[in-house]
């Protein structure tokens with residue numbers, strides 16, 4: 001049986017890449033770039049003035065000149081003007097092209113306007129290229145500014161726009177179908193009998209996905225019926241990139257999921273992980289491009305397995321670099337009784353020296369999702385038998 005890190009690694013190795021999409025600039029935030037972005041022009045594309053003021057030739061200031069006749073105005077967005085006489089100046093705006101014959105900008109705050117002329121304040125020291133953002137000083141035309149695989153934050157989106165592109169090739173958000181299974185489950189809002197159970201897992205999974213920015217998430221419920229499972233899972237595989245199932249993967253007489261998935265051509269990558277809760281966890285792939293996560297049905301098992309496997313699997317399919325989980329300090333001893341790793345719900349708080357301390361909040365079993373309320377996530381404690389000591393570090397996964 002695989003350990004949780006081995007199961008995660010197997011998912012990362014086998015999970016198919018998410019489809020690509022061409023998206024406009026306003027839809028790029030948080031996406032993974034699938035192309036190179038090459039500079040359209042030098043950046044800045046011309047000697048760009050970076051202060052409002054007057055443009056002069058610093059050689060005139062060197063010769064002792066402190067008053068300059070205003071011979072023109074250069075606004076941002078206007079073609080380059082020319083200083084006809086080195087003892088004169090041109091009024092200039094931030095973002096304008098530095099006029100030909102000028103090499104220095106004196107800020108408006110440092111001059112006195114005398115009508116036709118300006119006087120430079122006595123303590124100004126004019127130097128070549130003062131307040132000028134020189135052409136090509138940031139990057140040169142043809143330079144690669146962004147590589148495939150980079151996550152597009154605000155700065156990266158600005159770079160795409162500055163390269164003159166209205167759209168970019170990115171990893172598309174996968175179409176995800178969350179499917180709960182089980183004859184005992186009844187939809188919230190519908191009447192329920194004493195022997196039935198509310199269908200809660202699918203909503204927990206959808207919430208966990210939405211929280212991480214996956215919004216193309218649909219959900220369905222299927223009975224423990226071989227024929228229905230075959231037909232509906234076949235249809236969902238045709239129309240979605242990722243299926244996240246819950247229930248039906250244990251040893252019960254009506255746990256049909258692995259069998260049906262095999263019939264539909266989904267290859268089993270693994271079935272069972274040495275973990276508690278969630279040992280029956282199943283993962284498989286179908287070429288081209290389909291990933292199927294079948295999570296155990298007990299609500300705590302479903303949620304921890306979703307966080308521990310589906311979330312990193314989706315990130316890997318998008319081509320994101322793996323991010324190591326936060327290491328937190330265990331707040332009290334935890335007994336790990338067997339050769340199964342334990343997912344222990346915890347609350348997190350910062351101690352006096354800024355360390356994150358995780359206080360264990362054990363559930364009364366994998367059906368007891370009510371006691372998860374108020375917890376921040378869980379820590380993973382590697383298999384025993386052993387005691388995980390208070391004060392030692394453990395990887396933390398947020399809900």
Ligand code: AMP
Nearest residue numbers: 180198199200201202247248296297298
């Ligand atoms: P299973 O993995 O199908 O054997 O289900 C294990 C336990 O989890 C059973 O008690 C189920 O009733 C319960 N369960 C399964 N699926 C759900 C669900 N979607 N919502 C709430 N409980 C569920």
Ligand code: MG
Nearest residue numbers: 181182247248
């Ligand atoms: Mg079931």
